[in-house]
Amino acid sequence: MSLWRFANPAAFMALTDRVLPALSVLTALCLAVGLAWGFFGTPHDYQQGATVKIIYLHVPAALMAINGWIMMLVASLIWVIRRHHVSALAARAAAPVGATLTLVAMVTGAFWGQPTWGTWWVWDPRLTSFFILLIFYLGYIALWEAVEDPEKAADLTAALCLIGSVFALLSRYAVLFWNQGLHQGFSLSLDPETNVADVFYYPLLVCMAGFALLFVTLVLIRTRTEILRRRLRALDLRAAHLREGAA
Amino acid sequence: MMIVDLGPHALPVLGAYGVSAVLIGALIAVTLIAARRARAALTAAEGDADER
Numbered sequence: 001m002s003l004w005r006f007a008n009p010a011a012f013m014a015l016t017d018r019v020l021p022a023l024s025v026l027t028a029l030c031l032a033v034g035l036a037w038g039f040f041g042t043p044h045d046y047q048q049g050a051t052v053k054i055i056y057l058h059v060p061a062a063l064m065a066i067n068g069w070i071m072m073l074v075a076s077l078i079w080v081i082r083r084h085h086v087s088a089l090a091a092r093a094a095a096p097v098g099a100t101l102t103l104v105a106m107v108t109g110a111f112w113g114q115p116t117w118g119t120w121w122v123w124d125p126r127l128t129s130f131f132i133l134l135i136f137y138l139g140y141i142a143l144w145e146a147v148e149d150p151e152k153a154a155d156l157t158a159a160l161c162l163i164g165s166v167f168a169l170l171s172r173y174a175v176l177f178w179n180q181g182l183h184q185g186f187s188l189s190l191d192p193e194t195n196v197a198d199v200f201y202y203p204l205l206v207c208m209a210g211f212a213l214l215f216v217t218l219v220l221i222r223t224r225t226e227i228l229r230r231r232l233r234a235l236d237l238r239a240a241h242l243r244e245g246a247a
Numbered sequence: 248m249m250i251v252d253l254g255p256h257a258l259p260v261l262g263a264y265g266v267s268a269v270l271i272g273a274l275i276a277v278t279l280i281a282a283r284r285a286r287a288a289l290t291a292a293e294g295d296a297d298e299r
Contacts, residue, residue, distance in 0.1 A: 039264070040251055050253040054263045059268070100274045104267050111263035115256055174277050216269075228285040235292040 007084035009227050016220045023220070028217055034206030035212040037147065042199055048228070054112040055196070056204060060211035062105035062171075068098030068215060069168035072140075077148030078157035086223065088154035089230070091161065092144050099137035106130055126183040129171040136164035150230070 006012050040058035045052035075091035078084055109127070111121040119129065140160055147153035195203065253260050 043255070050251075050256040050260050053253075053260050057267045058264060094262075096277075097274065100270055104270050107266050108263040115259050124269040146283070198250070218274065218278050221282050223280045225278075225285045227288050228282075232285065232289050232292055235289075235296055239296065 004082075004084070006189060007082070007086050009047070009086055009230075012086050013224060013227060016224055020217065020220060023213065023217050027217045029208060030206060030210035030213055031222060034203055034208075034210045036209070037203040040202075045200075048116060051112050051115055052200065054108050055200065058105055058112060058208045059169065059204060060208040061108065062103045062130070063208060064211045064215045065098055065102035065105050065130070066172050066215065067212075068094050068101060069133065069137070069164060071219075072098065073161050073165045076149075076154075076161040079154050080158050082187075084149075085230070086227070087156075088150075088158070089226035090219060090223045091157065092154075093104040093226050094215075094219045095137055095141045097218045097222070099134060101211070102130060102134045102137055106134065124183050126171065129167055132167045133164070133171050136160070136167055150233075161188050 006015055035056055042053070044050050065113055072091040072094050074204075075087040075094070078087035079091065109130075113122070114120050140157055143160055144153050144159050147156060
């Protein structure tokens with residue numbers, strides 16, 4: 001069985017119709033357990049105090065903000081190479097989700113930065129690259145809305161997605177390229193010396209799974225909506241042709 | 248009495264959780280409303296097409 005079978009809109013709709021109820025329940029469960037565990041079940045950090053609880057929102061949101069763009073890049077490349085409409089629509093569907101999660105990462109980062117760094121915002125490499133990523137998300141959404149021909153819009157947004165990927169990768173690795181910024185290094189590491197303590201790590205993993213599931217669930221729902229809108233557009237065009245023929 | 252004592256950082260922590268809840272809640276609401284509207288519009292359009 002080929003994965004490309006799901007590039008067919010009817011197969012995609014049938015599959016997601018079956019998968020979405022269970023996926024939604026799993027998402028809600030994961031987020032509820034992860035956030036409740038992190039908020040109520042973990043101690044304060046000896047340096048950061050209670051503000052450490054913000055990582056359960058900030059880190060998963062930032063992770064999915066970057067991964068969201070990477071997913072859009074993969075879907076756009078599939079569109080460019082294989083011309084599967086569902087992949088172009090999935091990329092379009094992911095953009096508002098990614099933009100919102102980028103905003104969540106920036107806002108929660110500001111709430112954490114104020115008591116910790118003494119400032120809400122600083123033009124630090126990582127923060128700046130995230131700001132640029134948000135601009136790219138908004139530009140991507142605007143470009144889809146601005147171009148009427150769906151195929152042309154998919155081509156143009158795929159090109160924009162490719163350019164924006166530079167900033168998505170910069171956002172992830174900015175802490176390695178520049179060390180003069182305020183933002184600390186990776187919160188998660190395979191090195192136990194630099195990884196966050198286990199007491200914070202396990203609820204954080206559950207929250208990351210919850211945010212990843214939330215992203216997938218919302219993108220699937222939005223892709224279905226885009227497919228329905230395409231069908232509606234096709235019906236409208238057919239009705240217009242019939243009217244013209246009758247006139 | 249609060250269940251969790253957030254100490255002097257109650258405002259930033261609650262602010263972060265509150266704003267995130269509003270943003271993510273709005274995203275979910277917009278997504279579900281758009282899905283429902285698209286389904287309803289398509290059903291109506293398919294009904295019209297059948298009549299024709």
